[in-house]
Amino acid sequence: xxxxxxxxxxxxxxxxxxxxxxxxxxxxxxxxxxxxxxxxxxxxxxxxxxxxxxxxxxxxxxxxxxxxxxxxxxxxxxxxxxxxxxxxxxxxxxxxxxxxxxxxxxxxxxxxxxxxxxx
Numbered sequence: 001x002x003x004x005x006x007x008x009x010x011x012x013x014x015x016x017x018x019x020x021x022x023x024x025x026x027x028x029x030x031x032x033x034x035x036x037x038x039x040x041x042x043x044x045x046x047x048x049x050x051x052x053x054x055x056x057x058x059x060x061x062x063x064x065x066x067x068x069x070x071x072x073x074x075x076x077x078x079x080x081x082x083x084x085x086x087x088x089x090x091x092x093x094x095x096x097x098x099x100x101x102x103x104x105x106x107x108x109x110x111x112x113x114x115x116x117x118x119x
Contacts, residue, residue, distance in 0.1 A: 017100040053079055058098040065106060
């Protein structure tokens, strides 16, 4: 049975995004990606003025966001206001621009993370 090309392309894209996120996480975590790094990043994000997170802090916040588990309350840890806020269908989306490294995108439906992307 042949799979449609768009399904294969979507699966490939998803795997690339996961690999990039994992690579960023492991490359930027000083202690091998343990709980202490995530906790430290969350505390730093909460006490850091908007737009002044380091590249490492952005990457750790992104990796910490888990699809279909993370609640919208996680936005308290991200800089405020976001670079962009918009709706897409029945999702509410937020973007943060970590110049010049990446554009982080988180989308929520019914208060739960349904999409995350790095551009």
